[in-house]
Amino acid sequence: MSLMTVAEVAEFLGVQAGRIERLARERLLPAAEHDENGSPLFEKDAVENYRVIAERLGGI
Numbered sequence: 001m002s003l004m005t006v007a008e009v010a011e012f013l014g015v016q017a018g019r020i021e022r023l024a025r026e027r028l029l030p031a032a033e034h035d036e037n038g039s040p041l042f043e044k045d046a047v048e049n050y051r052v053i054a055e056r057l058g059g060i
Contacts, residue, residue: 002044
């Protein structure tokens with residue numbers, strides 16, 4: 001399982017980190033786990049799937 005930080009996900013999706021944090025809070029992109037500071041970590045497969053679905057729905 002490959003995990004991505006908020007910053008990595010934001011860069012991958014081309015959005016700001018605050019948007020990723022909001023997606024996690026709203027459970028639209030659920031965190032797989034949290035790091036030692038409590039920041040969410042996301043599975044790479046889930047992030048890729050989110051991007052595909054978001055693009056189909058009109059954008060990220």
